[in-house]
Amino acid sequence: MPLPLPLSRPHRDDVRIAAVGLLGGLLLWALGLTNSQGWRVLGDGWLLVPLCAMAGLELLRRTAPQTALVLGTLVLIADQFTRGSLATTLMFTDLVYAAVLYGTPAAARRIPVTTALITIALTLGFLAWFRRPEALLIGVVTGLVSFAPAATGVLVRNHREAAESARLRAEQTALLAEMDRTQAVVAERARMARELHDMVANHLSAIAIHSTAAISLDDPRTTRQALTVIRENSVEGLAEMRRLIGILRDDSGDSRGEPVAAPTLDGLGALVEQSRTNGLDVALTVGAGVGGLPAPIELAAYRIVQESLTNALKHASHGTVSVAVHRTGGALTVRVTSPYGDLDGPRAPGSGAGLIGMRERTALLHGLFEAGPESGPDGKIWQVRAELPVDPADEGVSE
Numbered sequence: 038m039p040l041p042l043p044l045s046r047p048h049r050d051d052v053r054i055a056a057v058g059l060l061g062g063l064l065l066w067a068l069g070l071t072n073s074q075g076w077r078v079l080g081d082g083w084l085l086v087p088l089c090a091m092a093g094l095e096l097l098r099r100t101a102p103q104t105a106l107v108l109g110t111l112v113l114i115a116d117q118f119t120r121g122s123l124a125t126t127l128m129f130t131d132l133v134y135a136a137v138l139y140g141t142p143a144a145a146r147r148i149p150v151t152t153a154l155i156t157i158a159l160t161l162g163f164l165a166w167f168r169r170p171e172a173l174l175i176g177v178v179t180g181l182v183s184f185a186p187a188a189t190g191v192l193v194r195n196h197r198e199a200a201e202s203a204r205l206r207a208e209q210t211a212l213l214a215e216m217d218r219t220q221a222v223v224a225e226r227a228r229m230a231r232e233l234h235d236m237v238a239n240h241l242s243a244i245a246i247h248s249t250a251a252i253s254l255d256d257p258r259t260t261r262q263a264l265t266v267i268r269e270n271s272v273e274g275l276a277e278m279r280r281l282i283g284i285l286r287d288d289s290g291d292s293r294g295e296p297v298a299a300p301t302l303d304g305l306g307a308l309v310e311q312s313r314t315n316g317l318d319v320a321l322t323v324g325a326g327v328g329g330l331p332a333p334i335e336l337a338a339y340r341i342v343q344e345s346l347t348n349a350l351k352h353a354s355h356g357t358v359s360v361a362v363h364r365t366g367g368a369l370t371v372r373v374t375s376p377y378g379d380l381d382g383p384r385a386p387g388s389g390a391g392l393i394g395m396r397e398r399t400a401l402l403h404g405l406f407e408a409g410p411e412s413g414p415d416g417k418i419w420q421v422r423a424e425l426p427v428d429p430a431d432e433g434v435s436e
Contacts (some may be wrong), residue, residue, distance in 0.1 A: 047096040054131065055095035059146050062124030072121030084125070087116035091128040098135035098335070103144050106136040130186040137190025138197075138210070149191055152183035244270050266314055273311070290367040300339040302327055302362065308339070309360065312346045317358055319346065324363025337398040338362060338371050344391045345373035345421045353419070366406070368424045377410050377419040399423045 047055075065071070066085060090112045097105040109132040116125050133152065133426035138143045160176025244267050302323070303383055309321045330338075342360055349358045356376030392408055404425040411420050 045100040048099050051098050054128075055097070058095060058124050058128040058131075059089065059092035062092070062122045063341070065122060065124060070123070072123060072126065078190060081120060081297070084116065084119035084122050087112050087119065088122050091116075091125045091132075094132060095128055098132060099139050102132070102136040102138075102140045106132050106140075106148070109133075112282065120363045121137075126182060130182055133183055134186035134190045134193075137187050137255070138194050138258045141367055146192055151189040152180075152187045156180040156184045183305050199387070253321065269311075269314065301332070301335040301336055302330070302344075304339060305342060305362065308343055312350065312358075315350055317346065317350055317353075318356065319358045319360060322361040322363070326364045327369065330369060330427060333402060334369055334427060337402055337404075337425055338369060338400050338423070340398060341371050341395050341421065341423050345375075346397055348391050348421075349373070349419075350376040364426070367428075368426050371421075371423045371425070374411075374418045377417045395421065395423065399425065402426065 063085075066088070071081075071084065091109060093339070094109050094112065109129050113125065113129045116122065134149065137148050156176055156179045159179045160173060163172040163175045166172070175411045229359060246348045248263065248267060304323060305323065309319045312319050342362070346358065347358070353375035354377060358375040359373065361370075361372045395408070396406045402425050408421045409419070411418055
């Protein structure tokens with residue numbers, strides 16, 4: 038047999054309400070103030086019994102509101118056999134209000150309807166019995182004691198539920214905003230990782246290759262040439278690093294006024310010349326209508342070419358590296374091919390993130406990317422091909 042659940046401890050506000058109601062009723066009784074002469078079935082002192090019982094039920098107004106209302110109704114009926122106390126009646130109205138406010142949703146819907154029907158029934162019943170207009174006052178009093186507190190409880194409960202719903206929506210909105218912020222931070226970190234990789238890998242790869250040549254070859258001329266290339270790549274790498282830092286800062290405080298604009302397709306010529314300086318044989322072809330594209334597309338195309346040339350510097354066999362950039366319908370097509378052969382290993386170490394970065398750049402612009410070996414007229418080649426969609430409405434917009 039399951040053990041009965043222990044009653045919860047009364048709320049301190051309920052204790053205060055019960056104490057105030059009991060003390061108020063005792064004061065009215067001491068002053069001889071009662072509701073009416075009553076039916077005089079019981080003596081004057083008997084009104085203290087319903088008063089004390091109703092005060093005790095006030096302790097259950099939150100923990101067991103429906104039980105308190107049922108017992109309170111019986112206590113109110115018993116109070117009618119005494120001279121009656123106004124405090125007892127007022128505490129009963131509070132029990133009706135609490136039953137709607139703190140009770141179950143079903144009770145909150147049922148109690149107002151029940152009290153309204155009781156009010157109507159008593160009004161019509163006493164009106165038919167007494168056949169006098171004064172009988173309507175009984176209905177008014179019944180409505181004030183039962184229906185009015187029930188209706189007030191409904192209004193307060195609806196207001197609290199609306200406030201709670203608004204609070205939950207605010208918390209959900211804040212949670213979604215925090216998730217969006219976290220995703221934005223992750224996306225920004227990924228973007229910065231791509232930028233840093235593509236920007237630095239080309240220069241550091243050239244530095245690694247030429248420093249290896251300078252160490253391995255005991256030729257002053259070759260060493261001097263390698264050191265020159267190393268210096269040029271170091272200076273250019275630092276310049277691009279400063280450009281990236283300038284983009285990240287709201288106020289860089291740099292009085293030299295170095296440009297912070299992102300690379301564009303106009304810089305492909307300089308990029309190719311740098312790759313030739315690093316030892317690559319590069320052929321560049323730029324089609325008509327390539328200029329004036331949105332900045333994200335030009336930056337992505339530039340970085341794809343840069344990373345492809347970096348990979349060719351590390352892995353390509355001897356031969357010509359071909360770079361072609363042209364418009365095809367509503368897309369900008371970037372195609373880089375390099376001789377592909379069997380090497381003992383890469384000329385410079387790599388992180389393996391180059392192809393991943395190019396694929397991610399293309400995916401962010403909803404483009405198509407493919408890379409891999411193919412058979413060409415001069416043998417096996419490695420091809421990198423990206424199609425970046427261009428919206429005609431955005432052409433000519435650089436920011």
